Amino acid sequence: MTTHTLELKNLTKKIKGKTIVDDLSFSVREGEIFGLLGPNGAGKTTTIRMIVGLISITDGDVLINGDNIRGNFEKAMERVGAIVENPQLYDYMTGYKNLMQYARIMPDVTKERIDEVIELVDLKYAIHDKVKTYSLGMRQRLGVAQALLHKPNVLILDEPTNGLDPQGIYDLRNYLRLLANNGTSVIVSSHMLAEMQMMCDRVAIIQNGKLVRIDEILNQEDEADVKVHFQIEGDVSQAKQLLIKMNEELNVTESGQELIVQTSDVRSIAELNKQLVLAGVLVVGIQRKTKTLEERFLEMTKKGGDLNEVAIPVNE
Amino acid sequence: MKWLSLLTNEWIKIFSRMRTWIFLAIPIVIIIGIAVYDKATTDVEVNENWKQELTQTVKDDQKALDEAKKNNDNEIYIDMLESNIKQNEYAIANDISPYETTAWQFMKDMAWISIFIGLFVIVVASDIVSNEFxxxxxxxLLIRPYSRWKILLSKFVATLGFAFLMWLVVILVTWLVGGLAYGFGGMDQSYLITAEDGQVKERLIVEYVFANIGVEFIELTALVAMSFMISTLFMSNSVAIGVALFTMFAGNTIVALLATKDWVIYTLFANMDLSVLIDGQNQMVKDLTLPFSISVLAVYTVIMLAITFTVFQKRDVKA
Structure with missing residues (x-):
């Protein structure tokens, strides 16, 4: 049985009559990395703020490890670690003293655990320096450290790669994977598609506060989305007619020297190939293509018109 | 769960900042400075011949009084001269030297140093919530497994603790410096007041000093509650500090202007200076008594705290 560590039920936020988050429901499984993807202003941060109790919930519920944050906030937050937007730290204290602030008030954080986390985020060399001397990347790492101190089983990171260099992003990704493998549910938000694709197991696409869809990243053989490209040497239209004659329901389109057929059945691919070859058409290549997350995201969130016209900041 | 750890955290945050130590150092430096200056400049001869000196003062005051009466001068000025003359005559007759300084006399004279404490407490209290925003x-802080009111309470108690600690340190330093400079005796030393019926009375200095220490705790509590409320209402720390300091000064000025109005006794600021009510000397608003003022402060404190906690509990944090 799958255990859900975080459940959102019909979560809604209205501010001054404007609906920011609209009836949002999803569940995050134990040990998965779950992404919230959406353009800026889609309601990702508002959703995260509601989950961790920074802003009030207009309607709906948030359950963390089975505890409702509206009724039992203290219990629900015990095993949550989070960074909401940038990690803000006490500049006038050292990194270590900052960590001590949180170590003191969270359950069961030993001195060994603090040292372990410092080692993990690679801040040992500067941990006794004042935070005001830290670079953005160092602050980010200290932020990650404070979120991990009490070994949370729900880790929520809002735009976690902000300010990290490529090496830092790579390390973070690996570390989050390690945490997930040990049973931690990780929730990350971002508007950066490629990053989400690399990092997450599942991604919820959010637009205008609504859930558009949830995608599995590793297992994305969604039937409707698999297309087979037959690369043809010779007359493409003739080959197309041939296939349509064979099966009228088949969805075939021409594209240059390629015929694109929408199917996911492996047998029918072989059958189609056989028919083409028997009819004397030269098939020089067959390729199965699934839509990338990026294509889907843009498709889902586009405001009509050509893909290139979509006003979504993809890689800021 | 571990609410005391929240309090420890707030305490550490206060003392991790340089300004806290400066705030503690300033009154101490002033106290020591004044004692040293006084020691260096006091004319011992005057102290020994104080009766002669005082007789001369009475003569001068009498002259000034005749002059003032002839010119129909300000009534308060005339009252003051009359009261001074009576007190000095009483001092000469009963052998109570106003120039004899002891640790207790020094503490009474230095009571005004609490203005600094009030000032610094306003800064710390109005910063403690707004700065985090x-x-x-x-x-x-708010994503931890603690209800919001617990977090706010830890901040309030930490600020109050800081205010009280600062006051205790200043009292202790004043007593120590006063004792080293003038001797630790003088528990039975008296000072003179003019009662409402115009009679001159003797009171123990040590009684005044302890009463003053006590009422300052009450004043500080009300002051912390006020600044703390401002700190929670304003999400910028510089605005909060500015508003709190302005409120304090404007409040005192307005009370001075409206001192004759009946309802002024129900305002917060008319009741903020409890020390003048201890012996009723130099009292600006006439109808106030110590129990009345303390009750008014208590009511204001409760209301201000209620507003603070309600606003904080409901606020959407978008910082």
Whole structure:
């Protein structure tokens, strides 16, 4: 049985009559990395703020490890670690003293655990320096450290790669994977598609506060989305007619020297190939293509018109 | 769960800042400075011949009084001269030297140093919540497994603790410096007041000093509650500090202007200076008594805290 560590039920936020988050429901499984993807202003941060109790919930519920944050906030937050937007730290204290602030008030954080986390985020060399001397990347790492101190089983990171260099992003990704493998549910938000694709197991696409869809990243053989490209040497239209004659329901389109057929059945691919070859058409290549997350995201969130016209900041 | 750890955290935050130590150092430096200056400049001869000196003062005051009466001068001025003359005559007759300084006399004379404490407490209290909003650190605090009121309470108690600690340190330093400079005796030393019926009376200095220590705790509590409320209402720390300081000064000025109105006794600021009510000397608003003022402060404190906690509990944190 799958255990859900975080459940959102019909979560809604209205501010001054404007609906920011609209009836949002999803569940995050134990040990998965779950992404919230959406353009800026889609309601990702508002959703995260509601989950961790920074802003009030207009309607709906948030359950963390089975505890409702509206009724039992203290219990629900015990095993949550989070960074909401940038990690803000006490500049006038050292990194270590900052960590001590949180170590003191969270359950069961030993001195060994603090040292372990410092080692993990690679801040040992500067941990006794004042935070005001830290670079953005160092602050980010200290932020990650404070979120991990009490070994949370729900880790929520809002735009976690902000300010990290490529090496830092790579390390973070690996570390989050390690945490997930040990049973931690990780929730990350971002508007950066490629990053989400690399990092997450599942991604919820959010637009205008609504859930558009949830995608599995590793297992994305969604039937409707698999297309087979037959690369043809010779007359493409003739080959197309041939296939349509064979099966009228088949969805075939021409594209240059390629015929694109929408199917996911492996047998029918072989059958189609056989028919083409028997009819004397030269098939020089067959390729199965699934839509990338990026294509889907843009498709889902586009405001009509050509893909290139979509006003979504993809890689800021 | 571990509410005391929240309090420890707030305490550490207060003392991790340089300004806290400066705030503690300033009154101490002033106290020592004044004692040293006084020691260096006091004319011992005057102290020994104080009766002669005082007789001369009475003569001068009498002259000034005749002059003032002839010119129909300000009534308060005339009252003051009359009271001075009576007190000095009483001092000569009963052998009570106003120039004899002891640790207790020094503490009474230095009571005004509490103005500094009030000032610094306003800064710390109005900063303690608003600064976390301004810097965004409040987010890291509110996502912990503690109800909001517990977090706010830890901040209030920490500020109050800081205010009380500062006052205790200043009292202790004043007593120590006063004792080293003038001797630790003088528990039975008296000072003179003019009662409402115009009679001159003797009172123990040590009684005044202890009463003053006590009422300052009450004043500080009300002051912390006020600044703390401003700190929670304004999410920028510089605005909060500015508003709190302005409120304090404007409040005192307005009370001075409206001192004759009946309802002024129900305002917060008319009741903020309890020390003048201890012996009723130099009292600006006439109808006030100590129990009345303490009750008014208590009511204001409760109301201000209620507003603070309600607003904080409901606020959407977007910092």
């Amino acid at each position: 301004a810097k965004g650190t409040i987010k890291m």
